[in-house]
Amino acid sequence: MKPSKNNKLFQSSLVKEALKQSFIKLSPTKMFRNPVMFTVWIGTLVMAGVCVWIATGETHQGSLAYNIIITAVLFITLLFANFAEGLAEARGKAQTDNLRKTREETPAKWIQTVGEMYVNEIKIVPSSQLKKGNIFLCETGDTIPSDGEIIEGLATIDESAITGESAPVIREAGGDKSSVTGGTKVLSDKIKVKVTTEAGESFLDKMIALVEGASRQKTPNEIALTILLAGFTLVFIIVTVTLKPFGDYAQTPITIAAFISLFVCLIPTTIGGLLSAIGIAGMDRALRANVITKSGKAVETAGDIDVLLLDKTGTITIGNRKATNFYPANGIDEKQFIKSTVLSSMADETPEGKSIIELAGINPLTYQIQNPRFIKFTAETRSSGIDFEYTKIRKGASDSIRNLVEKAGNSFPAETAERVTIISSNGGTPLVVAENEKVLGVIELQDIIKPGIHERFERLRKMGIKTVMVTGDNPLTAKYIAEKAGVDDFIAEAKPEDKMNYIRKEQSSGRLVAMMGDGTNDAPALAQADVGVAMNSGTQAAKEAGNMVDLDNDPTKLIEVVEIGKQLLMTRGTLTTFSIANDVAKYFAIVPALFISSIPALQGLNIMKLHSPESAILSAVIFNAIIIPLLIPLALKGVVYKPIGASALLRRNVLIYGLGGVIVPFIGIKIIDILVSTFF
């Protein structure tokens, strides 16, 4: 799936599919799921009956043409509502089809086993025949046939089919980067992969089923809202039914068409018709952000998140630490110091090591050295370095170098010790370099805070979300970076269980916590968090534990997910308000129309000065129908979320959708009436 998503709402292919669906969805078993629209469905049937009744001679129900038009408008209202849902589904499906293309049949090099033993025999089978636990081989140029975990080897992989990111990534056996996704391509090397999911059961398949409605379930908020809407529908059933005896008392005959029109206009058809489309669009938006959700509920919960746990590396800071300064010790020539640091980092493949050479700006190969022997970093020595001829250069954490130096009887220079403290308290990491057990100086490594991250945290704070940075750094460094980046809290020297404990603590005081993780040791915390986003590159365990998977492996994605969740709820809330506010104008259109013939004094209530009772009722019903397609773009794109604080946001939305909902139909109905009045 490419990030260049087609955002055009009404693509002709999608519209065609949605149109087809609008008719298919007319089946009563499907309509029954939506109580509001189901009552419209019944109303349409009744009106169709009335039309037949008039055609066979009934004369008190108005003209046949008028009744047929009302029936048609009601029918179109139903189609519009179904069309909205159909379009949302079609858009979702178009997205998932893109993803599905990646899972087309590809030949798989299946490594057969006899018991626990691999047989060195490779059998080419279609990918669909791979079973969970099977092992297959992928070589340069192969498309990976199924999701799995690398059990042997290392390879560069082009994941652009999934993430849209063209830079190849490295995946290797063991560790947290062992997961591969079906449909991606091996660019170099050779890996053995174990199948982790049965065909048709991967996250992607689950997501496809979710969007296509097969396994879509109403989310808790959706259920509560449906209850509210059903309640309003019941109120208006009461209002309409009791109007019949009221009319009898006032000796005012009311036609069935008028009753049904009043009823359909009053019940919240606008939100009722768009409700499921809004839900699907929410998941679709998540998908467009390259996040696969395992349930609609997860998206909704994301909007409620109070606490966000973010890993420092990659989220708050760019990748890894970088060398920023060389501080030679007193009496040491800077050039000499830099030369030693470069030599010691020659074989250092870590990003830190590379950054030292980068900062020095010297190609280490220009130094002619004989028989170099590289000393790898180990947890015991906590230093690395190089030995050549009679020179031994070591670089490492200050206490390990101090040990080394003092053991040899040399002193650790005071100014170096001071510099080490300064660097630490500024959030940097000091690396001390020693040559032949004599301290040469300190290299300062600094975390580079991502540009713009401060603003994002500010935005989160305005949403009411507390951000927590998780880092393995010492508390001093962690505090510095936390302050600089603008996070609210941090967990320093974090062990996997610290995350878990922090989440539990926040949850026990009633907060909802979201986190992102990739490693197997993140899995328990991902499962414990209310929203756990696993990176697609992460281990299978992490992906199983979370309730979302981020295909882009982008740690800042959580922020987007939260906004998508909020948008989802807001879109429902504002359209509900709009829908109910519309009733004021509809009342002023229809109620005078009902009684005006027998109580002419009520002309005073006809404040829109609608042409005739028939035109008034017809205009209201037409307005009620066309407002649904007009609001489809809003329902699918979602109401814009602005982090301006809850009260200000409420004020804004009440003003736009509440007040707007009162005023717009007055204008709309009047305009339609002007057009309709030429006929009725």
Added chain:
Amino acid sequence: MNTEITGIILMYAAVVAMAIPLGKYIGKVFSNEKTWLDKIFNPADKVFFKLSGINPLKEMNWKQHLVALLTINLIWFLLCMFVLMNMSWLPLNPDSNASMSADLAFNTSISFISNTNLQHYSGETGMSYLGQLVVMLFQFISAGCGIAIAAVVFFAMKETTAGKLGNFYFLFVRSCTRILFPIALVVSILLLFNGVPMTFDGKDPITNLQGDTVQISRGPVAAFVAIKQIGTNGGGFFGPNSAHPLENPSYFTNIIETISLFLIPIAMVFALGYVLKRRKLAWTIFSVMTIGFLLLLIPTVINEMNGNPAIAKMGIAQPMGSMEGKEVRFGSAASAYWAINTTVTSNGSVNAMHDSLTPLSGMNALLGMMVNCFYGGVGVGFLNFYIFIILAVFISGLMVGRTPEFLGKKIEAREMKIAMIIALLHPLLILAGTAIASYLYAHSPVAYAGWLNNPGYHGFSEMLYEFTSSSANNGSGFEGLGDNTPFWNIACGIVMLLARFLPIIGPVSIAGILANKKYIPESAGTLKTDTATFGLMVFAVIAIVAALSFFPALVLGPIAEYFSIY
């Protein structure tokens, strides 16, 4: 400024000035904090609890509270039925009044236990003094029940309740002895010294100026009127209620009675602020209620003071405003003020005949009861308001992109279901009741001719008013309706019963369920419920629910009448 208008402004100012300290006092009574009345009443309370074998310190959960409330109400209902149907031979009947028919006794008993006090009888001839004393007792009991159950909801709204919702009997007894009784005592003494009778003697024969001998009904009126006003009961001692010269002899007693009518409903809002330690929330609720009240009051006062256009057309000047059905000693403004006070608070006592209000004033009186929570009845007014808060919280919570929560508790499907049923109940009872009456009348106008004095729109308003008044547990009437018939007695009885207890059960269960949920601390993303914006939202929900449900009915009644005479 016009003295009549100054009068009502002063009455309102006095009420608010007294309600704020009273609210604090009520809060202390609920929370069992020390008050200066403890010395007098603690021994009395102890005797009550000892005799009844109740442990007042035993904590109850919300279900136990409801069971306690419903059980004692059932027992009182049976007791009341017995007295009303047998009072002709029971003591304290100097005027030898007859017992009530079964349907009237059913209606009256429900009417009094439900704090409605709809009276399909006239006290002078329909009740013995024993009957009057029993129903007076119920004016205490029903008001006490309402206050006590509101206290339970207050407790449930606290941040950390840990299941501590108090003991119903404890709250109930204290509501009666610490709140209602002391205030009623003061009010009745004031009334007593200003000419309201208080006696167990029978009718008093006097000779009038024409030389005829007239039998004047009297009785323990002062005590009765005090609690009638204080407890938002409204059941009058005499048929014409507080328009009767012996229930409300002067403008001064009218001030006392108007203030008493409004005092506890407003004080309850401030009591909420005290119990929850959320004064700002209390002021927000108070403001919403006040705006609603003023929107009903101001047009009513203006309409009544402007007089009746039908009379103006005859060329008759109306310097005192529309005086039909009003007492000269009160005037049109004070009568209009009372009319709105009594309908918004579910009191139902009257000092003028609502049947004679101008059309839009009649509509405002109806709207006051249809909304039924602009202050509302003692205790239950807040419960009704609570339902609207829940609905407003839900819609506005969604609008700010968060699962809705109220005071740190999430509102979910179960609470919405209950809130929606309760919100539906009021329109259902009113509209369905009126629809049945309209249907019967429309299809056999001859058989039911006795019902309506006024056909047409006004007759429709009379029927609508009767059901609205029953469903709002108000009790006032658009008199002119011949309502002492089995249909009206039974139909209104059922409506009052459902409309009293379901709207208590609903909010108490919502509050109880919410109290058991996990408390979510506030953050910047939390929608604050003590702001003007949220207040406006609640107001909009109330206005829209009332307007949307009742608009067609109001169009056929008062609005049609308005357009046909203006």
